[in-house]
Amino acid sequence: MARKHVNQGRAPAKADLPEKVCAACGRPFSWRKKWARDWENVRYCSDRCRGAGAKA
Numbered sequence: 001m002a003r004k005h006v007n008q009g010r011a012p013a014k015a016d017l018p019e020k021v022c023a024a025c026g027r028p029f030s031w032r033k034k035w036a037r038d039w040e041n042v043r044y045c046s047d048r049c050r051g052a053g054a055k056a
């Protein structure tokens with residue numbers, strides 16, 4: 001019997017992390033360590049979305 005990793009794409013600890021919805025692409029994204037100090041101000045899931053969404 002072959003053993004495979006079944007939990008692809010599933011991260012149990014992820015449930016504990018706060019989530020937001022990206023203001024650019026509309027997709028939910030989870031807290032990341034790099035945002036630890038600036039989570040309140042994070043509005044985009046990536047720098048790419050920030051560039052796309054930051055129209056001023």
Ligand SMILES: [Zn+2]
Nearest residue numbers: 022025045049
């Ligand atoms: Zn996004």
